[in-house]
Amino acid sequence: MAIDAQTFRASLxxxxxxxxxxxxxxxxxxxxxxxxxxxxxxxEPPLILVCIDKRSSAIDQIDASQVFAVHILSEAQVDLSNRFASRSEDKFAGLDFEKSAFGNPKLPDALVFLDCRVSQKIDAGDHFIYVGLIEEAEVAEEKQPLVYFSGGYRSLME
Incomplete structure (x- = not known):
């Protein structure tokens, strides 16, 4: 018998x-x-995955473009995480960003930037799993990562 959603959330x-x-x-x-x-x-080949809720408005755009970018955030980017976690209509409003080689919005000051081509899309319950082939990667100078644990942001220095 599968666990309920509350136990699943508490566990993970x-x-x-x-x-x-x-x-x-x-x-x-x-x-x-x-x-x-x-x-x-x-x-080999360099592949990553992201899991995206099927209700996300990003699904149609990823499916149409067949590309996406992943920004691994630094601990100084809590506001950016909260901005993109919101249900705001235009999450890019007033935000300075560039376009990647694939045309993806490239956010400033990320710890890591990965520009990816969709390799696979897998139907998995209430999410889709996108496997991305990394075509470009940029790694910033040494910064601390933004960490999420038990419902809140954490620092590795705590």
Whole structure:
């Protein structure tokens, strides 16, 4: 018998994870969301995965463009995480960003930036799993990561 949603959330909330923002665009439309379900998949070829709720407005744009970017956030980027976790209509309003080689919004000051091409889309319950082939990666100078644990942001220095 499967566990209930409350037990599932309480259980996995005890798994410390990094915080990422996934961005994409198709034409003039942009989308972005905060994602903690992110993982490396393969070294050869270089693959990662992100899990995105099927209700997300980003799904249609990722499916149309077949590209997305992942920003691994630093501990100084709590506001950015909260911005992209919100239900705001235009999460990019007033935000300074560039476009990546694939046209994805590229947010400033991320710990890591990964520009990806969709390799696979897997239907998994109430989420889709997107496997991305990393085409470009940028790693910032040494910064501390933003960590999420038990319903809140944490620092590795605590």
């Amino acid at each position: 909330g005890r798994f410390a994870s990094g915080v990422t923002v996934v961005t994409t665009s198709h034409g003039e439309q942009r989308a972005g969301l905060t994602v903690s379900a992110f993982s490396s998949v393969s070294l």
